[in-house]
Amino acid sequence: MEDREYGNRNVSSLSDDEKENLLLLHSAELLENISQSKEKYRKIVQAGIAQWVKDFQSGHIKVNTVDDLKNLIEFDIELQKDEDL
Numbered sequence: 001m002e003d004r005e006y007g008n009r010n011v012s013s014l015s016d017d018e019k020e021n022l023l024l025l026h027s028a029e030l031l032e033n034i035s036q037s038k039e040k041y042r043k044i045v046q047a048g049i050a051q052w053v054k055d056f057q058s059g060h061i062k063v064n065t066v067d068d069l070k071n072l073i074e075f076d077i078e079l080q081k082d083e084d085l
Contacts, residue, residue, distance in 0.1 A: 038079050045076045 011019065052069045055061045061068075 042076060042079050045072055045079065048072050049076065 011022075014022070049069065049072050052061065052072065056069075
């Protein structure tokens, strides 16, 4: 297994508390990145839904293309699922 550097120290020389803190920091950063990505995707999905509704209202979209809207709505719901956790 490869030893990684942490500052000027090797990870294997860190105390258990330091390793745990490093792991928690890494996990928090990952969760923040995921949250930011979801937020961006939701904005894109919401813009897509708004455009679909406009196109539908103007007659550019016929009822036989409702699957596009359904997919956007389902994707939006998936992105929202763990926002309340």
